[in-house]
Amino acid sequence: MVSIEENELLTRVGPGTPMGELFRRYWIPAVLSEEIPEPDCPPVRTKLLCEDLVAFRDSQGRPGLLAENCSHRRASLFYGRNEECGLRCIYHGWKYDIDGTVLETPAEPAESMIRHHVKHTAYPCREVNGIIWTYMGPTELVPPLPDYPWITLPRDRVDVGSKFFLECNWLQCLEGDNDSIHSAYLHFRQRPARDGQQRAGRESADAGNWRRNPATVDFDINRWGVRAWTRYPIDDDRVFVRTNTFVMPCVGNTPRGRSDVNEAIHTIYQVPADDYSNLRYDFEVYWDQTTDGSYSRQQRKEVTMPGFKKIMNLQNNYLIDRGRQKSGELYCGIDAGNHTQDACVTETMGPITDRTQEHLGVSDGHLIELRKYLLSALSLMQEGKDPPGIFRNPEENKIGNFLHMVTASVPRGKEYRDLLLTV
Ligand code: FES
Ligand SMILES: [Fe+2]
Structure with missing residues (x-):
């Protein structure tokens, strides 16, 4: 459980605040x-x-x-x-x-x-x-730019999506990106989405199965952040395995594509504007192929207001469609991309959510690890050391390959961590 003091520590980012100083190292x-x-x-x-x-x-x-x-x-x-x-x-x-x-x-x-x-x-x-x-x-x-694939891969492998203004504290948004369970609920839709969102629809169909079979999550604590391994039982023989990574200081990554080691990463930065608002940047990053730009074209349709504000937003209740919510066609009732659905659940927590009022369960493991990781990064910085994810030595900075991701169906009992050793 997060105390009032820890909640203040983790969320305030102005000059002179501990988290503000931590952000200023990256x-x-x-x-x-x-x-x-x-x-x-x-x-x-x-x-x-x-x-x-x-x-x-x-x-x-x-x-x-x-x-x-x-x-x-x-x-x-x-x-x-x-x-x-x-x-x-x-x-x-x-x-x-x-x-x-x-x-x-x-x-x-x-x-x-x-x-x-x-x-x-x-x-x-x-x-x-x-x-x-x-x-x-x-x-x-000032550190070198990190060897993250969205920085070091060629320009034609990185599709920069839209930028969104969010009306809440940055940490709520980051926790959402690293909450691997919520996709099976918040983003579930029965039919493929229209207008080129077929991929989202296909992934969402899987989510229907996941919703009926609670997942388990394991973690790797790394020198750049936390990797979560989420495992959903498919049947008596097979398990679905998916990774998410939290990368310092404010990045959430999810896999894209269908191969075991994924062809692409979906990368989200949650950059605090101030303590009560946030700018979200989305990228799709392809390891071995050029991007056709379809991801950014689709995303940008939903942001046409000045200041990177969403058309469906807090002030208009995200244009929630109660009929489609009730029918089950759209689990959340908000017919938009994932980022608008994410905005609904994070913005409505309030400008800075009171984490002392939460009741965390087993399925919240990833964000518990994320908070612990941020608190330990703050301690390291206050001891005068570099926080994690700062690599001054060129050899140490070669971390891009550790950021490959997994979406795979594997036999029960298989050591799923082996899936990443091939990269
Ligand atoms: S306020 Fe005088 S030059 Fe800017
Ligand atoms: Fe989401």
Whole structure:
């Protein structure tokens, strides 16, 4: 059971909070590349870890991430002029480069030294596979980009789906991604979904069986996170095995495809905007084949509102269809992709759910391990050590192959962990 103090510790991410400091040790998504599509395009607002920021792309195409409020008198740089390798405040013309260097203060006398004494808050950015990644921690501790497949595989293997704004704390969302049992309930539908969601429908048909046969879950505790092995009895001879992985600091992975060792990973980042809202990024990552982009095309149909808000949302009760819920056609009654169904159950817990009121069962093992893992990562950081998932040595950083996933039907009694030894 999580205490009030632990719940506060795990959920608060502002500057100076323990979890906020932990998040600031990792590279996290700042914005999609397409949000700042070309040199000198308009800047965009974003909020990360309770900090108001603007992202822009300078004349050389380099991405930058600056504190939103101007260092002079705090006007918003969102309205700034993006010109000649810098973002210029429209109030008095101060101009900043992507490093936060003050390039010009045109309203000051020529002999003014003020620009040499001011450094605007700026965070380093790296652009990989359709995402602008940023690091918001101490400059002396910046780690290499991790060897995660969604970062190291070629661009044509990574399908960047949509970005969603969620109206609740990040940890509720992350716990949902790592709750391997809920798919058999929340996402169950009797018929394949329309509009290219056939795969979701097929997986959902399996979920019908899983619902009738409670699963068991085992765990591997790793140096990058936690792998869960969920096993569903199929019949007297066979067992269905599926892995989920939690990867530091805010990633949930599920398998895609039907082969034993999966052809693709579905990767979700839950990036805190602040303590009460969150940005979800979805990717499909193919190990050995190029993506046809169908995943992202399908996902983007459901996000057409400004600010990455969903059409079916908390304010309109996710347009729940009680008739289809009652008929059993849709278990949850929300005819949308998994991300909207996930949003319903996590957002309606409240902005920060009170975990002291939970009653956890055997089937909640994965999230119990996840919480323990995060608390131990906090302890490591507070002892002055690198938390898990930070790999400074290139050899140690070769962890991509450990992130293969399994969806397989195996004979009862077979050592299912062997399924991953071949990769
Ligand atoms: S407030 Fe930005 S230049 Fe004065
Ligand atoms: Fe889900």
